[in-house]
Amino acid sequence: MAERNQLALPNEDGGAGEPPLVPARVESAPGPRWTLDSRVKDVLLDGVPPPDKVMSLRQCLKRVGCDERVANDxxxxxxxxxxxEQFIPDEHTRSRVLSLPECQTYALVYKVVPLLEGKGIAGLRQWGDANNASVKNELRDALADDGLWNKTRGLLDNAFNAVNDAEERERRxxxxxxxxxxxxxTLVEGLYNSVMDATWAYVKSGDTNGPLGMGVCEGNVSEKVIGPEMLWEEKEVNFFNTPDNEVDEQRDRDDGIEIFVLSSRMGWPYMVYSGDEQASTTLPxxxxxxxxxxxxxxxxxxxxxxxxxxxxGEATGKTTHRLTLIGSPGIGKSFSVGAFLLYMLLRYxxxxxxIVAWFIGDVVYVFLKNEQPGKVLKFDYQxxxxxxxxERVKTGSRVYVIYDVGKKGASPDSNWRLNWPGILITSPNKSNYKGWSNADGTGTVYINCHHVREIKAIHVWMERFAQPNPTVSEVEDSWTxxxxxxxxxxxxxxxVLFAGNYGVREQEVERELVELNDDMMKLYEKVFDKKDTWRESKSSHKIVKLVRVHYEGRLENYRNKGVSDKVYKKLSRMVIERKETEGRLQQLLEVVVSNYGRDSAHLFETFMVCLFLQKELFKQVPRDLVKLRESEGMELLExxxxVCRNxxxxxxxxxxxFIDKGDNRKLKCGVLYVPRDSCFPVLDAFFVVEGEPRTVVALQATxxxxxxxxxxxxxxxxxxxAECFCNWNIFTDGxxxxxxxxxxxxxxxxKTKQLCRNAKATEEATLTFWKSVQQYQVSLKPASYSGAQEAAHVTELTQAFGEVEIEKKIKKDKQMARRKSW
Structure with missing residues (x-):
């Protein structure tokens, strides 16, 4: 709010510790910039500071030259x-104070604002509403005796007209x-045909002679031209990871195709190729x-x-004319999805x-299909x-919009071109799609990250252009x-594909993990407890990725999981440490066991080694433990x-x-040691049992x-x-x-002993050691583990009904259990 331009009088500082009555004059200070959302109270103050912020009675008394002290000044x-009258008993002094311009303004605000707001006029928008004419007449009558109506109307009308004038100038x-x-x-010559005539190739697995077992096919295959007709059918791609199984899936195809490559001679609107661009980059x-x-x-x-x-009208069913496509940042949504949709829409x-229009930041490419030949117009102003x-739509043209917020980072508002169907491509940042998704009839689609096999296929394709005639070993070495x-x-x-980007991202991931605060750790605890799905905006996309899931009978949805095994295990170990400190680890273990590990393979493999810390859960292990044989045909072993002894x-x-390399700590019996490093080899945890001989019990959850x-x-x-423990060499004898x-x-x-492979002649001692390791397997059965069944029931019911129904169901089940026990 701009303040009144007025010189402060000498010594008008309002006393020790108080601000001056009026700030020093600022030359050429701009007036207030009103909008239709400005409050009438602010307008009526007319630049005077709000009385509750600056003015005190003591300051006003000094202003009128009154030295007499009053109570509560x-x-x-x-x-x-x-x-x-209550605060200034002397009528003469009171009259002088109330005659101050600021006090006259405060009197106006005190009298008028409640009347305005009581009639539903809180801001300039309501004041300017033509339907409020009768309300203004009532206000005029109410203020007539005090002579305040003219000033009120003048200030509000001037502000409202100023807004209208400013809007009109901005409109022009x-x-x-x-x-x-x-x-x-700009007419982009040749781009329309370049996209329409784009050529196809594919990379498939199962090529025994190709690098990484993959081969590239271009042109014709078995006298059949590679094209969109060879794409996967809908039933091959429309599958979901369920909420209880987050393992990345990749459905195989009989012909082994992993990815298709669609090539346009001039490139695509997201990255139109030109000689200048090629000269400025090392990319082919x-x-x-x-x-x-x-x-x-x-x-x-x-x-x-x-x-x-x-x-x-070609198909029937419920539909929406707008979609929001949401996926993790950095997976090629803008480039691959946008380009492929453009290609298919031009063929529709x-x-x-x-018309197909692709909005990329402030640049818009408009593809005109009904021109002969097709044209592409590039607008630099959206x-x-x-x-x-x-204008085209008014004459009957039908348009489809691809709206990419990746570069612009801002969603159109909910009223944006509601008669245009389209798809908005965005990351999970809600501010990117809030306006678009709030429009009626907007559906949501989620997209998974690449599967490792797809990235491997992309690597094989790109290596053909990164260097001339790469050998199989060169491609495989770079894949490592x-x-x-x-x-x-x-x-x-x-x-992953670009070293420069990777170096920066690696540092960001490490920093994110190091700098996790208590709030973030509580968030991840909720995730591991199955109480949350990492959907808060606080989740950093540096350490989580989006996974598309589906609840039966509901629309598709998503949850987030650790962006990589290393990150996930690091986070989960941090949660283990925190829960063990708070004595709440058993609660988590029961939930994981109770669902047979279906909640998450990562969750099971990370946490279940900690089962050995809990007596109530551990005591069932000896009953279910099986000694592994050399081969399945052999007789079962005792x-x-x-852990099976008396x-x-x-x-x-x-x-x-938790242990780290370089700890140099003392090794003790009866301690479950868990490596902090997610890449620690061979085992997930271990403990040592005292006896003759001492026994190392290594644990591997899988x-x-x-x-x-x-x-x-x-x-x-x-x-x-040996780097973790100072007494390892002494302790390990025998x-x-x-x-x-x-x-x-x-x-x-x-079912059989696991092998130690890739032994060389000089490594016989290591192989002999591994053969001496006694191997066992245990399958965790929820019914055998105390407290697990109820945890499983709660998790299942939570997904289906919600908390109220859960409480009812648990109460009913407990009553039934008591009756059976009678």
Whole structure:
């Protein structure tokens, strides 16, 4: 709010510790910029500071030269003005104070604002409403005796007219910009045909002679031209990860196709190729021209096409004319999804769809399908493009919009071009799509990150252009580096494919994990407890990724999970540490066991080693433990694990400790040691049991049917343990080793001893050691673990009904259980 321009009188500082009555004059200070949302109270103050912020009675008395002290002279004038006789008994002094311009303004505000607001006029928008004419007449009559009506009407009318004048000037300027933008439109020669005539290729797995077992096919295959007719069918791409199984799925196809590559000679609107751009980058031209079409991208097209068909009467069913596509940042949504949709929309029935417009930041590409030949217009000012399209729509043209907020980072408002169907492409940041999604009839589609096999196929394709005639070994060696990047930053091609991007992202991920505060840790605890799905905006997309899920009978939805195995395990270990400190670890373990690990493979593999810390859960392990045989045909072996001996149930470790290389700590019996490093080799945790001999019980939680290891990992294990413990070499003399594979019941089961592979002649000692390790397997059955059944029931009911129904159901089940026990 601009303040009144008035010189402060000398010594008008209002006393010690109080602000001056009126601030010093600011030359050429701009007047207030009113809007239709400005409050009438602010307008009527006319630049005077609000009385409750600055003015005190003491200041006003000094202002009129009154030296006489009065009671409560430090009270603010917003209170004094309501009952001036009470605070200023002397009539002469009171008259002088109330005659001050500021006090006259406060009296006006005190009298008028409640009347206005009582009639529903709180801001300039309501004041200017023509329907309020009768209300203004009532106000005029109410203020007639005090002579306040003229000033009230003058101030509010002036402010309202100023807003209208400013809006009119801005409207004229905007009109000039639009007209200028339409006149300066660029015709992009050749781009329409370049997109329509884009060529197809694909990368498939199963090629025994190709790098990474993959081969590239271009042109014709078996006398059949590669084209959109070869794309996956809808049923092949329209599957979901369920909320109870977050393992990334990748459906196989008989012909082994992993990705298609769609290449436009001039590139695509998101990245139009030109000689100047090529000269300024080390990227090959093919990077601009080719987009990677994967299953998730094709799925989006089937959804768009279905809605288009319904809109135009070809199909029946419930539909929406707008969609919001949401996916993790850095997975190629703008480039691959936008480009593929453009290609397919241009091929859609030209009698039903005439214009395709791609909004990218402030730039808009308008593809005119019903021109002969097709044209592409490039607008550098968005509203100019909107005006051009709107004029076409008025004459009967039908438009479809691809609105990409990736570069602009802002969603159109909910009233934006409601008669235009389209799809908005965005990250999960709600501010990017809030306006668009709030419009009636807008549906939401979620897109998963790349599968590792898809990134591998992209790598094989790109290596053909990164260097001339790369050998199989060169491609495979460079893939090893990319695979390591995926382990750190996840399957985000923006960071995996380009070394510069990866280096920055790696540092961001590490920093994010190091700087996690208590609020963020509480959030992740909720996730692991199944009370939350990482949907808060506080979740950083540096350490989480979006996974599309589906509840039966409901629309598709999403949840977030750790962006990579390394990040997920790091987060979960931090949660374990926190929960153990607070004594709440058993609660989490019961939930994980109770669902057979279905809640999350990562969740099970990370947390279940901690089952050995809980006596009530641990005591069931000896009953379910199975000793692994050399082969399945052999006779079952008697279980001789140290935990199966008499009193074995009392051997559970009583303490949890996280270890790092370089700790140089003292190794003790009865402690469950969990490596903080998610890449620690061979085992997830271990503890040592006292006896003759001492026994190391190593634990490995896994969903897999096999969990073999290698000689190099076993060697690294021994080296890492020696760095963790100062007495490792002394302590390990004569140690007996056991390995227990912990698995959920009802899933894959390890049935034979796991091998130690890749042994060289010089590594016989390591191989001999591994053969001496006694191996066991345990399947965790929820019915056998105390407290687990109720936890499973609660999780199941939560997804289906909600908290009220859960409480009713649990109460009923407990009553039934008591009756049975009678």
């Amino acid at each position: 430090n009270i603010k004038m917003d209170v004094v003005i309501q009952e001036p 300027r905007e009109e000039e910009r639009i007209e200028s933008g339409i006149k300066q439109v 031209k093919e990077f601009y021209c080719g987009v990677f079409v994967r299953r998730e991208v094709v799925r989006v097209w089937y959804i768009v096409k279905k809605y288009l068909d319904v809109m135009h 029935d030209a009698n039903r769809l005439h 509203k100019a493009a909107e005006r051009y399209i709107e 580096e990319l695979s390591d990047r995926i382990d750190v930053v996840g399957p985000m091609i923006r960071y 279980c001789d694990s140290v 009193g074995g149930a009392e051997l559970y470790p009583k303490e949890l400790a 969903f897999a049917k096999q969990h073999h290891t290698t000689v190099s990992k076993v060697v690294l294990l021994k080296e890492d343990l 140690l007996r080793w056991e390995m227990i594979y912990v698995q959920p019941a009802g899933g894959n089961t390890i």
